[in-house]
Amino acid sequence: MYVSPVREPLISGEKSYSKVTKDIYAPMEGKPGKLWYAGLTAALIALMFGGYSIFVTVWDGIGTWGLNRTIGWGWGITNFVWWVGIGHAGTFISAILLLFRQKWRTSINRSAEAMTIIAVMCAGLFPLIHMGRLPLGFFIFPYPNTRDVWVNFNSPLLWDVFAISTYLTVSVLFWYMGLIPDIGTIRDKLVPGIKKKIYSALSFGWTGSARHWARHESMSLILAGLAAPLVLSVHTIVSFDFATSVIPGWHTTIFPPYFVSGAVFSGFAMVLTLMIITRKAINLESYITKAHLESMNKIIIATGSIVGIAYITELFIAWYSGVVYEQYAFVNRAFGPYWWAYWIMMTCNVITPQLFWFKKIRRSFAATFVISIFVNIGMWFERFVIIVTSLHRDFLPSSWSMYTPTWVEVGIYVGTFGLFFTLFFLFIRFFPVIAIAEVKSVLKTSAEKFIKKGK
Amino acid sequence: MYKSFEFTQNIKKFLIALMVIGALLTVVGVFMNLDHMHRIMANVLLNGFYFTAIAMGAAFFVVVHILGESGWHTAIQRIPEALGQYIPVGGVIMLLVLLGMGDLYHWTHPDPDDTILLGKVPFLNPVFFSIRTVVYIVVWTLLVRKLRKMSLASDSSPDDIKLFTRTRNWSGIFIVIFAITSSTSAWDWIMSIDSHWFSTLFGWYIFVSSFVAAVAMVIILLFVLRRMGYMDHVNEEHMHDLGKYLFGFSVFWAYLWVSQYLLIWYSNIPEETIYFVKRQEDFGMIFWANVIINFLAPFLILMARGTKRKMNWLLVSAIIVFVGHWIDMYVAIWPGSVGHADFGLLEIGMTLLVLGVFLFSFFRHFAKAPVVPENHPYFKESFDYDNIR
Amino acid sequence: MKQYWKSIEDLVPAEEIEQEKKSSMVLSEGKESSGNSRRDFLKYFGFGIASAAVLAGCERPVKKAIPLLIQPEEIKPGTANYYASAFYDGTEMVPILVKVRDGRPIKIEGNDLCELTGGSTSARIQASLLNLYDESRPAQPMHNDTAITWEQVDADMLKLMAEWDVSKEFVILTPTVLSPSTQKLIADFKAKYSFVVHETFDAISYSAIREAFEKSYGEALIPSYRFDKAKLVIGFNADFLGTWLQPVAFSRQYAMARKLTGGQREMMRHLQFETTMSLTGSNADERVPIAAADEAHYVSALYAALASKAGVSVPVVTIPDVVNKIAEELWSNKGASLVVSGTNDVDIQSLICGINELLQNTGTTVVVDTPVHLFKGDDKAYSALLSRMEKGKVGAAMFWNTNPLYHAPMGGQTEKALASVPVKIAVNSQQTETAQLCDYSLPTPHFLESWDDAVLIDGVYSLTQPAIRPIFKTRQAQENLMAWAGFDGKYYDYIKLYWKENVYNMSLSQGKQFETFWKTSLRDGLVVDENIQKSKVAFSGSDFGSIASAYSAPKSGNELELLMYQNVPIGDGTLANNPWLQELPDPVSRICWDNYVAVSPALAALRGWTQGDLLSINDVELPVVVQPGQARNSLAIALGYGRTNAGRVATDLGKDVYPFVAMNNGHRQYYLEEVKAVATGGTYELAATQSHHSMEGRALVRETTIAEYLKNPASGNEMHEKFNEINTSLYSEHEYNGHHWGMVIDLNSCIGCNACVVACSAENNVPVVGRNEVRRSHEMHWLRLDRYYAGDTDNPEVVRQPVMCQHCDSAPCENVCPVAATNHSSEGINQMAYNRCIGTRYCNNNCPYKVRRFNWYDYTGADTIPNNTVDPAGMTLDLKRMVLNPDVTVRAKGVIEKCSMCVQRIQDKKLTAKRDGRELEDGEIKTACQQTCPADAITFGDTNDPNSKVSKLMADARQYGLLEELHTLPSVVYLSKVRNKDKNKTLS
């Protein structure tokens, strides 16, 4: 495969195949550092606080949240959509970018996918605990029962059940299938012992046989082909949660593609936030380079601008529709009591990513880190704006109301960060953060300098 | 090494014949429908818009590959590039639409008690509408010309990386402008026909529709050119990629169609459902045919790997999709302007006429330059890559 | 329990037993589907045991009570019996039916036989049921905090009476006594003990009306007002729809005179001059805000204006423009108009008499020859009593359902006077402030546990019969007197004897044996003697001119005045210890659980006050509510709050402003001419159920004026036709082959009294969540009365809209429930399967009407998790749970609930029809809200039956669905509001 010399190398420094193995295996070797323990402890504390908040919710009731008769969803569902959105980057990178033959994906897909899976787990928590009767949550499964009641296949929440669980399952499969060869590599690096046995079992007996590789590639491609529409479907269905209603601000046809775009946008931002720290923390700077940064930031501009256009489209069509409720909903977003949320959203999501039009900024790790956090915040507020400001003033002014979260809701949110980072810390300790085999496959064409060993 | 295309007299004759036949049928059709001005104008709009949209879709195709740092597309880049040059011609037809605005757009003469339409007057009024139409055409023309010029310039200046960078920058400008105008033009020209109706997705839906049609047109022309003995360098991998585009974006189009339909179906709010009620009741067959042709046909044909790599299968699906999206536009335009399904000499004639003009424009521009941009920095990549099995 | 019901058996005539048997045979062949007997059995078990446990200690037999509708041979588990009775709390008297299930009264309905109320009730009457199960009721006789037995009480009293110093009085202080039997008993008691003095004390004084009539007509009376006979009504600070005199009766009359259904084309016009925005004022066609201090001036001016038209001597009064216009209108409606004032001021009331006399309204709208016997308390007599007490002339005082210490503290005089009474006896069914100072507390049963009778208007007799045996060790006050006077028997026997001697003798009952007459009277609850001799009262004149001249100019200046008013839920505060009433939002401000200072928007803007700012008003701290329509420099505070000894719910809610009430010209005056209001800098969060008061230009409540309406009945509702034209759908509607239930709400009739809200809560076990939860917008009412202001904030127009689940046939909520917990019944009801609900609240989000309610906490104790109940009002106590309707599921934490269109009532009547082997009749099923509505604003029925009332109303040109443009196809529809005013011209 020929690669134009004009292209910027993706992997910096002098690399050989075994150097790649060594570099990526390095963070898993030896005893973890103090920083790792400190991070894990902090994450566990946050997780426990979240657990306690969930306990309070289940024991005392959803009344411990700031919701009310008008606003039935608040932080809980905002967080759900936010986490699901973040959970879109990994599969987007590994599936859609695979289909588009984007080589830079190889350095980041593994950790992005792991992040996806963890984020989807965090997300999946919210629809469960936002139920008034969590212990009866199993009602949402269509299982045969003595009352002959099935479920309501009209309900977008039910679609969510299928979409999120399918997405999680397929993402895990995809991720793990990609991991098998690399676990094999780790297995072969380890001295005999329990650890080796465990990795040996986890590697499913990987041999690196050419036949297996052929099937593996074929499977990966088709899985990517399946996962691509799946990624779209998940946030599409999440958007249906809102768009199928009649509530102004919720019911708008642009939601499906706009939500997907926003999801990828936020997902990429979160990947960037994490990768920029991780590459430093575990010395993978030569694998995640400015070239990666630039490519990812281009996707951030693209998706961020799509989101921005969607905002403006919504705003314009609300006026154009001539429907008073629609018009009011959008005026209220921008200038009502929650104006600040709207303008935070607008600033963080539409304006800040435009800075990436400047090459210097999109190639700067520091600037990207800051902007990625802005985007994360902005995308959280986007969901807050959609959910809360649409609900708090809908059709009948008599029911208009305000929403303020309680410590319990905040606690659960903090708890999901705890869960996220606990799992992420475990991941970076026990699994190769970069897809070793995939990087090797592009090493010759994309490394700054490839060293042939032996001979 | 790469044979340049020659716009031979034979081809010209064929296209002129096509145009003449089209023109004759159009004239007959116009005379038959002199008291149905809205039908005549609907035809002008449909063909004027459809081919302009294909041209813009093709230009977008090039631009997005430039921005995406793509290499494979360079082998076929000149086809969509030449397609884009049709914009000013299509623009002239769109200017005809302005003349017949009153017959197409209900908002040009709202009922005095129609508060909703009256509320839209600041946006939907003949003057502003005309200004917007002209602006779209002029800006688009300038953009496609500029990009074409830079592409042609590369032929004479090898290793000019700065030119490549400039092209990329202009592509960025193109995409920003097109991101906005693609939606607004669709609202203006198509959505405002059903003057009361609105859908935030509509602009994107029409854009994807025209993008798919543009890919189909590229495939059709690639086939034609190969039959004429050009573009031999195009291999299975390129076809595979074009096939993936046709497949993928047909599915994406279907996704947007379903998104729009499902949401409106689900909420069942009259101000929105009226759009589909009209189409299901009065255009039932065509309405559902649209979905089947444009989704199921390419989906089933191109799902397998093999069909994507065979020119004939590709061609069949491309023709289906090309006709299918003509129908898509028909379903979007007819109910609001004509009110009932008509198909006759007028429709056939006008389509052939504009198609003839469109192809003439394409061949003329395609003949002006080498069939590939040999000095494109990623050009060689296009011949050393393959699709995973 | 058993003994009680067995005693009924022999009273049921044989043929009725036969009929009973027949009808149960039909059951198996009927048309309607049969119910689930197992479920009913369990319900009986669950609740029966609880009630049995509470009732176990009570062994006193109840006398023969006769149920009205069904006369069973014994109690049937799961079947309700209705007992006719009467409600009287010292203010209004309304004949009622008490629904009793498994021995527990669970609902109060109006008695249809009563012409005055037409079977309707008010919020307070609906709620009074809950006071029966008030755990803080005095439960047994006490002497200085020591429990004693009734025998000891009697012994003490007999000793007291025997050793009485005859120079001292034994005072019995009662509210106005409507009961002729009681009056006779008191007379008999006085005959036995000459030192006994009976004084009447009303919680709220109307004594100025009586004095004014005494001056002008020679007799201290309160006439029967006939709002239904009036074409033009002018009210001066008279909240006759909410609290003034007989609000239930007046509301009904008012609504009837303004209805535009059933071919009626004429509509009474109502103008209101008032200080704060009252329920009545908010219904007025036009309204003029005036300072309370200026009311006398306006009334005088009106008198003067009319006098000049009538050609009698005209006092010198500056006549405001608006008054001239009104005088014009009144004059053209001579004999068919009515002017009333709610101010307890003799001058004003006299002038009102004069005005009505000038307008020749006496005899038509002001009926003096059938006066009502309400509010006979005389403030002058009360003052005299206090001074006698202070002088030590009163040896003992018995406060019989009176609470003067709270209702008339008279600047501490009452407390001082009470202190000088050696023996004080509290005889109440509720805790009172006065009782705290008393030596003896001799609790009486709740009226639902009591026997009584009443005469509201001469010739209209009603009976109160117990629906349950007394829950506590209580004894009726009448039986106290009987015991102490040594009369034989029970009070029941006394009433029966009285009726035999006084009522039965009348022409009405001739031809019937007394026992039969007694039985039918008990069954019906009331007896009307139309041949009663009417009293002859004639206008004797008064010097109105000179009264009017005294108010020749407006008095109000820049200083602030304070008006004290009764609000609709709490009224005078007697029933304050009632969670249903406390949670009921004020119909105007939509605030509950507190009183507050109503301030005009202009004043608030001037002083920089906003809602919730604490003001100190003559040292009483209360939060501000900015009340559109309030007179500029007037403040207004509701009475009835700040109870210090009322029971767990009402104690310390809000602030008591009765201490501001002072005597003026011998009458209690409910306003202060000058007060100081200072912002303390603190704030207080009020429990408001509505925070946005504008309709934002949306066509929610559609209205027109009468002139427009007469031209085009669809005026104001033109969009209905427009929406109908484009009301497309992508799928065909489901077919409803059997019934399809629907409801029509006439916005032109609805006066916003909120009776429906309490009725709904009582019928459907709607939880009470308390102040804190209402602050968080967690209120649970299934039915709410939205109130919007329009126009000028200084004097806005008000519209109201009762909103409950609209039972949409294309319901956005049903679609989205993942577990199918809410779906559409085959009879068009949007139904909830509570057991299936997992509480995603998705349905609530999607409901455009926001009528779904979520159980945020365990409000009812139905949750399986222990120790997590949120129940500030004690609604989960075993005693209060007795009020639960066993036909309606008590919802657990985490479940959505909402209006079910009283599906239990629908099923019940369907079963009855089935058992009787007949088709359901239109109007047979009444929803709780409909049944209680004094304005008949709600009609329920089968929309599939073209002849049903509801179908006919749906064909009215005023009909529209709320948010009909969404194609939700609501089964509840509204009839637009019509204002009797000129579109272009306004009064002020």
Added chain:
Amino acid sequence: MEEKTYVSGYFPDDKDLIVAIKELQEKNVDIADVRTPFPVHGLDKVLKYRRSRLPRAGFVAGVIGCAIGFGFQAWVFTQAWPLNFGGKPFMSVPSFIPVTFELTVLFAAFALVFGFLISSKLGPGSDNIIYDEGVTDDRFQILLEVKNANGDALQESLQSVGALGVQLHEVKS
């Protein structure tokens, strides 16, 4: 129990590997297996592997998932207990699209993954023999099966195409 003997040798670079394979193929040496640290571009073509049948398995499973998804929903809504939800038709096809799609993808994904694992005999507890742990690092290994005791010849031919670390392995299988 059968005993098999293999000869293995490795190359440090993928290009060398492919050259070597081609040379061996010219010498008509049967190549038992090639093991690489990553999927070497074009290797499957050189080794003349047939295209995997996994896509077909995925397609069939997808069709089954699609049919089950749609069929089940349709059955529940029209046969099992038709309930009226918000006036929607019982057979509300648009509502069935999401679940149908998800089940299609889920079934196809499972078929692909399990198809891959089963056809490659990979899985938890799989006892594939690893001849050289460097294969997962940077060694491109060729395995030749020793038949007719031609072990030495095979070793020689491997060495002749430039393989390193050529050795014999005896395997019980």
